[in-house]
Amino acid sequence: MAINYQDRIPNNVDLGSNRTLQRALEHWQPEFLNWWQELGPRDFQVADVYLRTATSVDAKGWATYGFVRMPDYRWGIFLADRDAERKIGFGDFYGQEVWQQIPGEYRSILRRLIVTQGDTEPASVEQQRMLGHTAPSLYDLRNLFQVNVEEGRHLWAMVYLLHAYFGRDGREEAEELLERHSGDANKPRILGTFNEPIRDWLSFFMFTYFTDRDGKFQLKSLAESSFDPLARTCSFMLTEEAHHMFVGDTGINRVVRRSLEVMKELGTEDPMAVRNAGAVDLPTVQKYLNFWFSSSLDLFGSETSSNAASYFANGLKGRPDETHYEDHIAKEQSYTLELPDGAGGVKSEAIPMRNAMNEVTRGSYVTDCDLGVKRWNRVIEKAGYSFRLSLPSTRFRRNIGIWAGVPTDPTGRPITREEFDARIGDWLPSDGDRAHIMSLMQGVHEQGKMAAWIAPPDRGINNNPVDYEYVKLH
Ligand code: BYC
Numbered sequence: 001m002a003i004n005y006q007d008r009i010p011n012n013v014d015l016g017s018n019r020t021l022q023r024a025l026e027h028w029q030p031e032f033l034n035w036w037q038e039l040g041p042r043d044f045q046v047a048d049v050y051l052r053t054a055t056s057v058d059a060k061g062w063a064t065y066g067f068v069r070m071p072d073y074r075w076g077i078f079l080a081d082r083d084a085e086r087k088i089g090f091g092d093f094y095g096q097e098v099w100q101q102i103p104g105e106y107r108s109i110l111r112r113l114i115v116t117q118g119d120t121e122p123a124s125v126e127q128q129r130m131l132g133h134t135a136p137s138l139y140d141l142r143n144l145f146q147v148n149v150e151e152g153r154h155l156w157a158m159v160y161l162l163h164a165y166f167g168r169d170g171r172e173e174a175e176e177l178l179e180r181h182s183g184d185a186n187k188p189r190i191l192g193t194f195n196e197p198i199r200d201w202l203s204f205f206m207f208t209y210f211t212d213r214d215g216k217f218q219l220k221s222l223a224e225s226s227f228d229p230l231a232r233t234c235s236f237m238l239t240e241e242a243h244h245m246f247v248g249d250t251g252i253n254r255v256v257r258r259s260l261e262v263m264k265e266l267g268t269e270d271p272m273a274v275r276n277a278g279a280v281d282l283p284t285v286q287k288y289l290n291f292w293f294s295s296s297l298d299l300f301g302s303e304t305s306s307n308a309a310s311y312f313a314n315g316l317k318g319r320p321d322e323t324h325y326e327d328h329i330a331k332e333q334s335y336t337l338e339l340p341d342g343a344g345g346v347k348s349e350a351i352p353m354r355n356a357m358n359e360v361t362r363g364s365y366v367t368d369c370d371l372g373v374k375r376w377n378r379v380i381e382k383a384g385y386s387f388r389l390s391l392p393s394t395r396f397r398r399n400i401g402i403w404a405g406v407p408t409d410p411t412g413r414p415i416t417r418e419e420f421d422a423r424i425g426d427w428l429p430s431d432g433d434r435a436h437i438m439s440l441m442q443g444v445h446e447q448g449k450m451a452a453w454i455a456p457p458d459r460g461i462n463n464n465p466v467d468y469e470y471v472k473l474h
Helices: 019-039 104-127 138-165 167-177 201-222 228-266 271-276 282-300 306-314 353-382 417-427 431-440
Strands: 048-053 064-069 334-340 346-352
Touching: 019 104, 019 138, 019 167, 048 138, 104 138, 104 167, 104 201, 104 306, 138 167, 138 201, 138 228, 201 228, 201 282, 201 353, 228 271, 228 282, 228 353, 271 282, 282 353, 282 431, 306 353, 334 353, 346 353
Parallel strands: none
Antiparallel strands: 048 064, 334 346
């Protein structure tokens, strides 16, 4: 369905026919724009950026490219087309008509889910706001801004639902989405990872690989929702999300490739030599990976969760790719968890499957994360080196769930707190590692140039060359 760009707020939900809703959203719009100016990408608001904008939600028209100043980006409300035949795909209401309105008893839990999802979107823009200055090329600068404007649009997607379906409570929540800020001591963002600073591009690539991938799995779970407008919104958001993970995947690949080139040139694998030559050594890549992967694992919530069980029972939030499962009721099944036994060991416990839905989704996420690690390792192997990157155990450095605060090594073996503290610098970025990465962060804003710590991408955007002027700075 085509998107109406004549309205002040582009949309394909026939906003014009609901004057009250339209006015409420038009009231929120300037607050969003103020937030964007204050906490969006710092200092690049007058640059012309080669951005893609959705013009329809079907496969052909959703990506149209052109130069846009970010504050003029057409943020809007786009839902995937409605399937009149769609039925609830899991839980206690399996097989019934999906809901176009929210049954009263589920209002508050659904609002909490939508607010939590919505909170992450502006949070990520805030986290990344200083990165423009240190971009390794115009190609990367453009990708950063593409990610940022789309996260802004994902905020719009959730704000539309809050305004359209939750009345006054929803309007208040929409305001608060612009009042909490990443890392703010008094009003932080809701989920832990979204309060972590992103000061360098290695962290940005790790975030877009690991944290945006949490987004993928959470959106897939919500795209299964019995509340049809939420499902349709999330389905369309997923098409935009793919590019964000591509930025992370290829970004890490390019850092690794450059590291390997330097190792070849120098004839050594010595991390210090690689650093002195102005690249990122592979052990540091592993430490950043450990940090962002473990933080992103927490975003799935506790292994055993009565919230997750009731989301599943009510059909509000399912498993990603629910159709791939045989039993959509999941009432009789159990799931075996491995948890700390309180005496430095590990024990097994069977819990009802519905309570384990966070863990099920986390498991699918880990499998997906590993695909990229395998691809990066193939690059290292092809270059003739024996170093391998790997995902740490899901028990490692957890802050949420049954392994929260339990010291383990990256293989998941429980260890003492003393050993953990003594070895932390081998596993997570130390001050020295961070200082080295920061020392590499010198912006390269000249057309056709690339920072020395990262290899150029294989291809440019939308069939343009890599050295195209993706951002016109004035
Ligand atoms: N940090 O039963 P529990 C994305 C809270 S990313 C802090 O364990 P539940 C994106 C939890 O909220 C996708 N708090 O978990 C990526 C709950 O608090 P309340 C974002 C945490 O409820 C990159 C309490 O602990 N979308 O889109 O089953 C760039 C007990 O909860 C954390 C969603 O998350 C944490 N890590 O599941 C831009 C989807 N983990 O409510 C965007 C919506 C848990 O009792 N959210 N808590 O005060 C949800 O589905 C669920 O809230 C969670 C937690 C999966 C997060």
